[in-house]
Amino acid sequence: MTKPFVDLRSDTLTQPTPEMRQAMFEAVVGDDGYGEDPTVTKLEALFASVVGKEAAIFVPSGVMANQMAMRVHTRPGDVVIAGRSQHVVGFEMGASAANAAVQFNFVDDSEGVFNLDEVATLLDAQFDHQPTINLISFENSHMASGGRTWAPEQISALKKVAGKLPMHLDGARLFNAAVARGVSAKEFTTHADTVMACLSKGLCAPVGSLLAGSTELMERARIERKRLGGAMRQAGFLAAAGIVALESMVERLADDHARAKVLAEAFAKKFPESNYDPRICETNIVSFNHPQARLLVSKLEELGVAGGTVAPQRARFVTSALVDDASIDQALSAIQSLQI
């Protein structure tokens, strides 16, 4: 019998659970464009309370939530400080330029967190005829660095440097960060004026993300959602799965993290030339540099284990509910037998 394919390409490939499917079937829905979908309203209130904000908005995707944040915090021509490899910079097809007409000033984020001196220098440059900086965007967990997390104290330190400047948190995997750090999601969001989180990744909901912030910001963000074409109608069918995701899928992320760690150790051992330290694998993403990353990924795929690359010479493998202990054993044998 051929072994099943082990899918480590992304946690976005997860499937809704039986409980989610049941909740979707039974959902009470209305026209959310009119604000009349009780299930969407319930999900939005739940998320707002989980992240300690006044209000939240349900949106189809994480990219849309990030884009709404860009549009409420900035005006065309403004500058956003962000990590060089953040999703909003490198993985949204230039959306921030197209939708909000902003430009980025980058800081190094190869370890996920920022060097605060670099941020301070960029802010200082505004006094030297350089454009107005109106937002700092940061990511927790930080995908491209291999799912690394910011500690709450590191976010407080960033806020100190930012002063009154608004901060947006791309928390596509906010709950992975919370589980890894053993803190509640709120601990990461106190200093964020807006925070987004995805339901459709490790939490296994089929569709959807949320943006949260003050009532005033969310009123404006709701208009931006409409402008981007993201106002949905009987979206309660999707929100119902999202409620299950928030209420019952967070703790299990620890299993994904434990499995990622096993993979991280195996890759580190197999490819010493990568200088990959498996101790940096804190959540569900294993990502490391390798001179032949694309070849490595394609050879591993021939052995029944799918992964991907996120930059030239950078491989990425993601654990999720699709990957059980047997899949990890299978991946380990494939890694060991890999010839490259």
Ligand SMILES: Cc1ncc(COP(=O)(O)O)c(C=O)c1O
């Ligand atoms: C860090 C980060 N932000 C935002 C997104 C965008 O989410 P979506 O695919 O729902 O648009 C992703 C998706 O992978 C992500 O990894």
